Amino acid sequence: KAGVTQTPRYLIKTRGQQVTLSCSPISGHRSVSWYQQTPGQGLQFLFEYFSETQRNKGNFPGRFSGRQFSNSRSEMNVSTLELGDSALYLCASSYSPGTGTTDTQYFGPGTRLTVL
Amino acid sequence: GEDVEQSLFLSVREGDSSVINCTYTDSSSTYLYWYKQEPGAGLQLLTYIFSNMDMKQDQRLTVLLNKKDKHLSLRIADTQTGDSAIYFCAERRDSNYQLIWGAGTKLIIKP
Numbered sequence: 001k002a003g004v005t006q007t008p009r010y011l012i013k014t015r016g017q018q019v020t021l022s023c024s025p026i027s028g029h030r031s032v033s034w035y036q037q038t039p040g041q042g043l044q045f046l047f048e049y050f051s052e053t054q055r056n057k058g059n060f061p062g063r064f065s066g067r068q069f070s071n072s073r074s075e076m077n078v079s080t081l082e083l084g085d086s087a088l089y090l091c092a093s094s095y096s097p098g099t100g101t102t103d104t105q106y107f108g109p110g111t112r113l114t115v116l
Numbered sequence: 117g118e119d120v121e122q123s124l125f126l127s128v129r130e131g132d133s134s135v136i137n138c139t140y141t142d143s144s145s146t147y148l149y150w151y152k153q154e155p156g157a158g159l160q161l162l163t164y165i166f167s168n169m170d171m172k173q174d175q176r177l178t179v180l181l182n183k184k185d186k187h188l189s190l191r192i193a194d195t196q197t198g199d200s201a202i203y204f205c206a207e208r209r210d211s212n213y214q215l216i217w218g219a220g221t222k223l224i225i226k227p
Contacts, residue, residue: 048213090158096213
């Protein structure tokens, strides 16, 4: 099985612009989670989508949004970019059959976003 | 507490055992995970343990779970330079399927 893929791998934007990142989960996985990783803040949970619905949400401003398509692929969007949004954005997918079963998350390589 | 806690750094000599500790938050969490992140890469699942187990061994890795104290540890036997990475522990809350992550422990190998 192919792993989780993220595009693009690297991105440079300027303040005020917006950006869209894409994540393709492992085939058959229905849940996609997004994380922001920075040296200072560590791994911060952004949101999780399951069957095209946002199931969980972290503490990020409304500039951060996401969606999931019927094929489980997911996108996240950041509008009005700020310098502090520079980070590695990681996507993880899982099968997510429900409570009582292991629901291991498998991570993609990440998208490195630099905001100038 | 609200956070999953880990020490930020651990330094060990090559060939020694490394023990990375984690304190999690919710005694009802059913799955606990260890992930490894090498520089510039995403997170790689190392192992997980179900909450009704005390120990799980997988080659050089041994996971110990103390549910009473909500303490999880990862032991790496015969630590090698290739083990240099950041190690994250995470618990899965069954109430909303969300993973709660520690800040990561950077493992430094001394020759």
